[in-house]
Amino acid sequence: MTTTTRARTVANPASPDRPVAGAAPATTRRVWLARAASTAIAQTDDLRATAGPQGRWRTLDGARSLDGVVAIEGGDDRVELALHVDAVWPPRPLAELADEVRLRTIGEAENAERDGELGSVRVFFHDVVDPDQRTARR
Amino acid sequence: MAETQSPSEGQSTPGAQSSARESTDVTRRGSEPLASDAGQTTIADAVVTKVAGLAAREVPGVHDLGGGATRAIGNVSQRVGIGDQRTQGVSVEVGEREAAVDLTLTIEYGESIPQVADAVREQIVKRVEGITGLSVTEVNIAVNDLYFPGDDDDDQGADSGEPRVS
Numbered sequence: 001m002t003t004t005t006r007a008r009t010v011a012n013p014a015s016p017d018r019p020v021a022g023a024a025p026a027t028t029r030r031v032w033l034a035r036a037a038s039t040a041i042a043q044t045d046d047l048r049a050t051a052g053p054q055g056r057w058r059t060l061d062g063a064r065s066l067d068g069v070v071a072i073e074g075g076d077d078r079v080e081l082a083l084h085v086d087a088v089w090p091p092r093p094l095a096e097l098a099d100e101v102r103l104r105t106i107g108e109a110e111n112a113e114r115d116g117e118l119g120s121v122r123v124f125f126h127d128v129v130d131p132d133q134r135t136a137r138r
Numbered sequence: 139m140a141e142t143q144s145p146s147e148g149q150s151t152p153g154a155q156s157s158a159r160e161s162t163d164v165t166r167r168g169s170e171p172l173a174s175d176a177g178q179t180t181i182a183d184a185v186v187t188k189v190a191g192l193a194a195r196e197v198p199g200v201h202d203l204g205g206g207a208t209r210a211i212g213n214v215s216q217r218v219g220i221g222d223q224r225t226q227g228v229s230v231e232v233g234e235r236e237a238a239v240d241l242t243l244t245i246e247y248g249e250s251i252p253q254v255a256d257a258v259r260e261q262i263v264k265r266v267e268g269i270t271g272l273s274v275t276e277v278n279i280a281v282n283d284l285y286f287p288g289d290d291d292d293d294q295g296a297d298s299g300e301p302r303v304s
Contacts, residue, residue: 090192093271094181094185094270095271098179121177122177122179123178124179
């Protein structure tokens with residue numbers, strides 16, 4: 001399913017509704033929700049998205065790559081999201097971090113009244129990195 | 139030296155989660171999913187290894203992790219960008235809810251080895267349980283070297299060229 005309309009404007013400047021240079025003009029709901037997840041990861045302290053070996057965990061959004069987010073159309077007419085992240089040392093409890101980023105993703109979808117399109121949000125922790133690696137490898 | 143805290147229990151396979159969608163590459167290569175009301179969270183074994191290694195290094199008296207050969211190989215592999223010093227000398231077995239940790243240490247000369255080992259064990263249990271939610275059943279520690287403060291200066295002293303007698 002493809003949608004070209006946006007439910008409403010969200011005030012958050014980091015929202016996935018913000019126009020992105022290089023993004024395709026028509027956005028599938030899969031990419032829209034991947035953007036929401038990417039925004040949620042970026043907003044969560046102590047988390048860093050990882051695209052993994054050979055960049056296998058990412059979603060292409062026009063010319064942009066949403067690293068660490070894999071979005072798949074599920075069989076139940078919803079989009080399943082997998083968030084691939086590293087924790088920054090010393091991390092908070094990982095379950096707490098996972099819930100935080102998951103709830104942020106759901107919140108982004110709710111703000112745009114698209115939560116009905118969102119399936120499960122799975123969080124995969126792959127590594128723990130030093131704070132000085134946070135920007136170096138992002 | 140190796141000390142065992144308690145026997146390991148319940149090592150389960152990653153396949154304990156049953157749905158087909160959960161059988162991703164990540165799960166197969168040794169990650170463990172944690173149950174959560176809002177969704178599933180998976181923690182790779184590498185995360186547990188890294189947490190244990192970093193926790194051990196936080197303890198005063200620990201000079202380095204790994205044996206001499208491990209450190210030498212680790213230094214080389216780190217220089218070429220394929221190794222990570224923070225995981226050398228650490229191995230973990232991770233089950234669905236529990237983890238066991240084995241590590242090799244170099245301790246600074248003059249420190250009490252039993253006290254440092256106990257402190258390392260305590261710190262690893264605290265960090266791994268607090269961060270990952272896994273219960274740590276064992277922390278086996280092997281101390282295989284002592285570090286003397288002058289060790290790093292040996293080569294410089296030998297090459298200084300200054301006369302040893304006047």
